[in-house]
Amino acid sequence: MRIKALVIRIIRQFIRDKRTLAMMFIAPLFILTLVNLVFSSNDYEPKIGVISDQKVVDQLKSSDQAFTVYQNKSKAHQDLADEKLDAVIEVTFPSTTITLEGSNPTANKASILTIEKALKSIQTQDTNKIKGNSEIIYLHGSADMETFDYIGPFLIGFFIFFFVFLISGVSFLRERTSGTLERLLATPMRRWEMVVGYVLGFGIFTILQSAIIVSFAIYVLDIKMAGSIWLVTLITLMLAITALSLGTLLSAFAKNELQMIQFIPLIVVPQVFFSGLFSIETMADWLQPLSMIMPLTYGGKAIRDVMIQGDGLGMVYGNVLVLLVFSLLFMLLNVLALKKHRKL
Amino acid sequence: MEPVIKVTNVSKDYQSHQVLKNIDLTVNNNEIYGLLGPSGAGKTTLVKMIAGIETPTNGSISVLHSSMPSLNIMSQIGFMAQSDALYGELSGRENLEFFSAIYGLKGQKQKERIHQVSELVNLSKFLQKPVNQYSGGMKRRLSLAAALLHEPKILILDEPTVGIDPVLRQSIWDELYKLSKSGTTILVTTHVMDEAEKCGQLGMLRDGKLIASGTPQELKNVTSSASIEDAFLYYGGVQHEN
Known part of the structure; x- marks a missing residue:
């Protein structure tokens, strides 16, 4: 009853605040479009597995350190599927087969370039043996996949996280600065009812937001979509709920809107670096575990796995569960944080 | 006593x-x-x-x-805080609906009480207006009305x-x-x-x-x-x- 009252109030307030509505729904679309238009690829060092006889292997290895030798063909393909490798090259004279992991267009391009260069250096010695008839296979994706197809899924997750975090945090903060929180604490409303009411009230808008942004990316920006749109919407929604519960929690530690915005470089921006948009393997070892505590790590990976690799719920439910645990944890902490304002 | x-x-x-x-x-x-x-x-x-x-x-x-x-x-307990703890985006009626629902008032009873308390503080004519268009005195009166809702x-x-x-x-x-x-x-x-x-x-x-x-x-x-x-x-x- 009290939760319902809170939910209805939040919906009414939200609908009156047209600009905030626009920020939640239109700003992410705008930025996604911009990134789509301007993004260009950068240098990338590929990891390539080689399956072949010893002679070619030695030559390949000496030409570039990107190559790793595999004796076992299925092991190499397993590593490729696990994203430990970007490509596998099989040299069985006279033909060559290149299998690309395919999710990351930058990695694809870099791998092909590296292999072509290496093969050329061999060809000068054994010209007859390998002649231009190499075949390229994509494990995921295809040759026409663009950089945006790879980073798009992360960006969808990130923008939803960012805007929901900010809007929910500032709203909850305003409840405190305007004195209405104190007013509510003078009623028999329980602290958990307040937290749940907020999550539900905003949750309704985040469902809409997730659906709109995901559909826009797929149907208007034509981002690659291998899996189920419903699953992507579900994951983005879970990510939004996590952002919502984190935003309302952290607003307890901000005195005003400006201090809420100060959480962006502290909490939101670091998640971009750890979310998988940039390669975590290349970071300092002590830094890597940090990615484990970032909600965006799980959300971003799950969205990408579904959109590019076409994974089903069975493959990504682990990540979705982690987001659920994060949300519940943040909500629980928020119930405790409200104790600062009323013991009961 | x-x-x-x-x-x-x-x-x-x-x-x-x-x-x-x-x-x-x-x-x-x-x-x-x-x-x-x-x-x-x-x-x-x-x-x-x-x-x-x-x-x-x-x-x-x-x-x-x-x-x-x-x-x-x-x-x-009805509590009227020193600051007008009201939601500016919402109309006077919506504010009263919110606070009365918190105290478990609904349906006909809710309507009656909102009518009574707004008559009492002389705000019946302004209930449709958003609260951020209210004057200081009107906000005070609406706060008082909100405190009286649940008798x-x-x-x-x-x-x-x-x-x-x-x-x-x-x-x-x-x-x-x-x-x-x-x-x-x-x-x-x-x-x-x-x-x-x-x-x-x-x-x-x-x-x-x-x-x-x-x-x-x-x-x-x-x-x-x-x-x-x-x-x-x-x-x-x-x-x-x-």
Whole structure:
């Protein structure tokens, strides 16, 4: 009853605040479009597995350190599927087969370039043996996949996280600065009812937001979509709920809107670096575990796995569960944080 | 005379700063009790503790024979905060709908109560307007209406008449008398001396101490003062001499 009252109030307030509505729904679309238009690829060092006889292997290895030798063909393909490798090259004279992991267009391009260069250096010695008839296979994706197809899924997750975090945090903060929180604490409303009411009230808008942004990316920006749109919407929604519960929690530690915005470089921006948009393997070892505590790590990976690799719920439910645990944890902490304002 | 609010030896510290020192006071059923004191005297802290929002550092508070804070008792208290705790984006009616739903009012009963309290504070004509277009006085009145929605047994009003014109102020006081007669106990804070005379019982608060209490007439007689202001000066002055 009290939760319902809170939910209805939040919906009414939200609908009156047209600009905030626009920020939640239109700003992410705008930025996604911009990134789509301007993004260009950068240098990338590929990891390539080689399956072949010893002679070619030695030559390949000496030409570039990107190559790793595999004796076992299925092991190499397993590593490729696990994203430990970007490509596998099989040299069985006279033909060559290149299998690309395919999710990351930058990695694809870099791998092909590296292999072509290496093969050329061999060809000068054994010209007859390998002649231009190499075949390229994509494990995921295809040759026409663009950089945006790879980073798009992360960006969808990130923008939803960012805007929901900010809007929910500032709203909850305003409840405190305007004195209405104190007013509510003078009623028999329980602290958990307040937290749940907020999550539900905003949750309704985040469902809409997730659906709109995901559909826009797929149907208007034509981002690659291998899996189920419903699953992507579900994951983005879970990510939004996590952002919502984190935003309302952290607003307890901000005195005003400006201090809420100060959480962006502290909490939101670091998640971009750890979310998988940039390669975590290349970071300092002590830094890597940090990615484990970032909600965006799980959300971003799950969205990408579904959109590019076409994974089903069975493959990504682990990540979705982690987001659920994060949300519940943040909500629980928020119930405790409200104790600062009323013991009961 | 049945005591419904009992404050026993209550102190409140914020970090090292002591805001209230050994306060004892009793408010009886149907009474209008006024807490008079300058800003910073600790009035708001005291009424917040009675309303169950804050907890005392030392001492105890009981309301309607239950020790505070208690969510159960809080549903029988109407609280009007010093700041107008209203949602500016929402209309007056939507604000009242929200607060009444929090107290479990719904359907026909909710409509009736919203109609009654808005008549009472003279806002019926403005209920459709968003609150951020209200004047200061209108917001005060809407806050008061929100505190009355659930027909509380105890009404706690923190500076209720700030920014309200004298005519309306008089009508609000008339209403408070009516509520008091019909069985509501009212605790009201004010820093306006002449308003204090309207209360049945008066407590004078200064620097976190209750320096005097009694009916306005008693306080004036004991100090042989012509006005409450003189009486306050008398008690305040005694403090200085010590």
